[in-house]
Every structure is written in C-alpha cells, then in structure tokens.
Amino acid sequence: MTTPTDPQAIAERQLCGLVNGLAQRIAEHVRERAATLGLTASQATALREMSGPMTMRDLAERMSCEPSNTTFVVDKLEKQRLIERHPHPTDRRAKHLVLTPEGTALRGRLLELLHTDSPLSGLTPEEQHVLHGLLERAVTSG
Structure with missing residues (x-):
C-alpha cells in the first residue's frame, strides 16, 4: 500500500499531526499544573x-472517558x-456530584494555573x- 501523495491527503495528514501535537502539549500542561496541586491529570x-452539580455520566462525558473511570477519579476526590x-x-x-468549599477553592486555583502559559495563550481571543x-465543526461533522 502506498502513501497518498494527493495534496489534500498530505494537508489532512499534516493537520492531524498538528492537532495531535497540540493535544499532547495540553495534556502535558495539565499534568504539570495538576502536580503542583497534588492532583493527577485525571483529577485536575x-x-x-x-462547573456545577452534575451526574457521574455528565462528568464522564465532559472528561471523554467511561463512567467507570470517572468513578475511580471521583472516589479519590471524595x-x-x-x-x-x-x-x-x-x-x-443517580447521584449529583457537588464540589465542597475546599473543592471550589482548589478548582479556582487550578483554573488560574491552567490559564497561565497555556499552549493556547499564543493565540488572540479572536x-x-x-x-x-473549526474544531467543534470537525468533531461534530462525522
């Protein structure tokens, strides 16, 4: 099997590489910031x-993982x-997951740390x- 040399296929492959690279940089950024607060990346x-009370299923969806994995993370946070x-x-x-006052305070510190030197901070708000x-369209169009 040969590698496609069509310019569109090459551009798509390069774009996938860039998206993957950005995802890796974001994951590393989260890991580093989480560690400073004594958290794992999953906990962070x-x-x-x-952002408010939610079910385990809602949290799993937001975290892009299986509810069973979320249960493990929530058990640790609890x-x-x-x-x-x-x-x-x-x-x-169902159960509603609710941040405690300590959890709310730590979440605030975490959000500040995640915003500092974010891999996306080189981009303007626009x-x-x-x-x-563009990413939302790509994610939902297939």
Missing part, C-alpha cells in the same frame, strides 16, 4: 469540568474532601474563537 480534568455525592433531585438512581468553531 474532573475538577476543571465541574476521599480528599473535594467532591461530595448528593441525591439527585429527580432521579433516585483566534481562539475561530479555532474553537
């Missing part, structure tokens, strides 16, 4: 995504007293907005 991702499980207001089978729209 969970805290970052906890032991650290950063997250609590509360009864869901309308679904007896460029970030355009990139967001």
Whole structure:
C-alpha cells in the first residue's frame, strides 16, 4: 500500500499531526499544573469540568472517558474532601456530584494555573474563537 501523495491527503495528514501535537502539549500542561496541586491529570480534568452539580455520566462525558473511570477519579476526590455525592433531585438512581468549599477553592486555583502559559495563550481571543468553531465543526461533522 502506498502513501497518498494527493495534496489534500498530505494537508489532512499534516493537520492531524498538528492537532495531535497540540493535544499532547495540553495534556502535558495539565499534568504539570495538576502536580503542583497534588492532583493527577485525571483529577485536575474532573475538577476543571465541574462547573456545577452534575451526574457521574455528565462528568464522564465532559472528561471523554467511561463512567467507570470517572468513578475511580471521583472516589479519590471524595476521599480528599473535594467532591461530595448528593441525591439527585429527580432521579433516585443517580447521584449529583457537588464540589465542597475546599473543592471550589482548589478548582479556582487550578483554573488560574491552567490559564497561565497555556499552549493556547499564543493565540488572540479572536483566534481562539475561530479555532474553537473549526474544531467543534470537525468533531461534530462525522
């Protein structure tokens, strides 16, 4: 099998490489910032995504992982007293995940650290907005 030499195929391959490189830089950035707070990258991702009460399934979706993996992460955050499980207001089978005051404070510090020297900070807000729209379209169009 030969490698496609069509200019469009080459451009697409290069673009995939760039997106992968950016994802790796973002993951490394999260790992480094999480470590300064005594968190794993998965714990930091969970805290970052906890913008309000949500179910385990909602958090798993935001973290792009399986609910069973999210359960492990939430168990650790609960032991650290950063997250609590509360009864869901309308679904007896589900639990609402809620940040504790300590979790809210740590999330605030984490968000500040993640914003500092972010791999995306070299882009203007307008460029970030355009990139967001393009990536969203690419993710949802297939």
